[in-house]
Amino acid sequence: MRILLTNDDGIYAPGLRALRTELVKLGDVTVVAPATEQSAVGHSITLLAPLLVQEVLDEHNQFMGWAVEGRPADCVKLALLELLPEPPDLVVSGLNAGSNAGINVLYSGTVAAAIEAAFFRHTSIAVSLEYTKPKPLDFPQAAKLARQVIEQILGQRPAPGTLFNVNIPSLEKGPVRGIRTVPQNVAPYSESFDRRLDPRGRVYFWTNPGFDCPDPHPDTDVTALREGYITVTPLQFNLTHAGLLQEMNGWKWQL
Amino acid sequence: MRILLTNDDGIYAPGLRALRTELVKLGDVTVVAPATEQSAVGHSITLLAPLLVQEVLDEHNQFMGWAVEGRPADCVKLALLELLPEPPDLVVSGLNAGSNAGINVLYSGTVAAAIEAAFFRHTSIAVSLEYTKPKPLDFPQAAKLARQVIEQILGQRPAPGTLFNVNIPSLEKGPVRGIRTVPQNVAPYSESFDRRLDPRGRVYFWTNPGFDCPDPHPDTDVTALREGYITVTPLQFNLTHAGLLQEMNGWKWQL
Numbered sequence: 001m002r003i004l005l006t007n008d009d010g011i012y013a014p015g016l017r018a019l020r021t022e023l024v025k026l027g028d029v030t031v032v033a034p035a036t037e038q039s040a041v042g043h044s045i046t047l048l049a050p051l052l053v054q055e056v057l058d059e060h061n062q063f064m065g066w067a068v069e070g071r072p073a074d075c076v077k078l079a080l081l082e083l084l085p086e087p088p089d090l091v092v093s094g095l096n097a098g099s100n101a102g103i104n105v106l107y108s109g110t111v112a113a114a115i116e117a118a119f120f121r122h123t124s125i126a127v128s129l130e131y132t133k134p135k136p137l138d139f140p141q142a143a144k145l146a147r148q149v150i151e152q153i154l155g156q157r158p159a160p161g162t163l164f165n166v167n168i169p170s171l172e173k174g175p176v177r178g179i180r181t182v183p184q185n186v187a188p189y190s191e192s193f194d195r196r197l198d199p200r201g202r203v204y205f206w207t208n209p210g211f212d213c214p215d216p217h218p219d220t221d222v223t224a225l226r227e228g229y230i231t232v233t234p235l236q237f238n239l240t241h242a243g244l245l246q247e248m249n250g251w252k253w254q255l
Numbered sequence: 256m257r258i259l260l261t262n263d264d265g266i267y268a269p270g271l272r273a274l275r276t277e278l279v280k281l282g283d284v285t286v287v288a289p290a291t292e293q294s295a296v297g298h299s300i301t302l303l304a305p306l307l308v309q310e311v312l313d314e315h316n317q318f319m320g321w322a323v324e325g326r327p328a329d330c331v332k333l334a335l336l337e338l339l340p341e342p343p344d345l346v347v348s349g350l351n352a353g354s355n356a357g358i359n360v361l362y363s364g365t366v367a368a369a370i371e372a373a374f375f376r377h378t379s380i381a382v383s384l385e386y387t388k389p390k391p392l393d394f395p396q397a398a399k400l401a402r403q404v405i406e407q408i409l410g411q412r413p414a415p416g417t418l419f420n421v422n423i424p425s426l427e428k429g430p431v432r433g434i435r436t437v438p439q440n441v442a443p444y445s446e447s448f449d450r451r452l453d454p455r456g457r458v459y460f461w462t463n464p465g466f467d468c469p470d471p472h473p474d475t476d477v478t479a480l481r482e483g484y485i486t487v488t489p490l491q492f493n494l495t496h497a498g499l500l501q502e503m504n505g506w507k508w509q510l
Contacts (some may be wrong), residue, residue: 052459
């Protein structure tokens with residue numbers, strides 16, 4: 001099996017390295033990932049700047065893949081259209097430092113990379129590790145769990161272009177309680193800014209940390225993850241509101 | 256009616272100015288938009304850099320709103336949480352130079368701004384103008400059409416948090432044929448890169464122009480727009496693949 005591995009934390013991120021160590025047990029892994037951190041870039045792509053590409057070696061000085069000075073979605077496009085000699089059987093994005101559940105899914109470069117692969121009809125899986133305490137994350141252990149989930153997803157022989165979002169709960173909370181298949185939570189988040197003045201009196205804002213969902217819908221990715229379950233959410237990229245579309249067929253328009 | 260207007264082409268873009276001229280006929284318009292062009296940034300947000308904010312005057316030296324050195328989604332968050340004295344009744348994003356249909360919806364900063372407003376349960380409308388020839392776009396005429404569509408959407412009294420994606424066909428193609436309510440096209444696009452070497456022999460790629468959908472699904476935003484119709488697509492931001500989720504409830508997992 002040929003696996004393309006990417007992420008949004010950058011090619012030198014420990015989460016990507018740990019996941020690669022596990023994925024080589026499943027097949028040939030080629031990494032095409034951003035040269036630098038690209039968190040919360042969503043589904044950005046680079047149209048107006050050149051995408052510099054550089055070969056990267058692993059810790060044993062073996063060819064590992066390419067670093068791209070671009071976004072996660074650029075990495076997937078370049079890998080599929082230019083860099084990989086053969087199409088991959090699976091695209092994996094992660095292991096992200098921090099969960100990607102709820103509406104965070106839409107801000108996530110990790111998930112965007114997986115969606116981009118699904119645009120090309122490749123099976124893809126985004127994997128993220130919840131971050132609850134200011135302590136180093138146990139990426140090697142989380143990557144083992146991620147590999148077990150990936151193996152079981154592949155065992156179900158998903159159709160080409162199928163897309164999954166996997167979150168591993170913080171391992172600080174104790175042993176993982178199991179795996180749950182859940183929908184994305186769409187309840188609102190609470191968020192705030194810190195307003196400041198620069199030395200010249202100009203107003204600026206910092207986005208405060210602590211972006212949180214105070215009242216998540218039950219039985220969703222956000223709640224199951226909080227309860228200590230690994231969450232698996234199948235995703236799709238048709239944003240059409242089907243119910244409202246049907247209702248709108250009765251609307252009369254004029255120009 | 257209080258209207259928040261934003262975009263991704265930047266606060267000085269002619270499309271935003273033309274749309275503002277039309278929207279003031281419907282209510283009080285406040286602009287909170289990126290200070291610089293932000294095309295194809297998708298649903299990026301700014302977590303690690305300060306968001307500089309500056310008051311901007313219109314062509315009559317009257318207060319128009321604020322320019323934000325950030326992404327379209329940052330602009331909406333800042334407007335709703337910090338800048339606007341009262342919540343808006345409507346959020347409009349556009350008028351974008353270039354259509355946002357098919358999978359482009361996911362790359363679009365224009366649409367991301369409208370989705371961000373929907374996160375906050377505000378009614379929001381993204382508006383884009385198709386670009387087919389290297390000629391200046393007729394924003395004033397397109398903005399008139401956009402305002403007519405917006406008026407009719409509001410006339411249907413959509414529930415708070417309802418989200419619409421509107422595309423105006425290129426006016427170079429002749430008179431608009433009407434308004435159609437259509438789903439997002441999800442057929443793949445054809446795209447390519449131009450591989451080059453820099454003077455030091457390093458490989459880089461440019462994203463080629465001409466990103467196009469060779470085989471769109473019928474009766475979608477992409478086809479209706481090509482045929483000269485204004486398209487209206489209701490959107491939502493729950494990316495869960497509901498059909499596959501149901502199927503996955505039968506999967507057995509183990510750790």
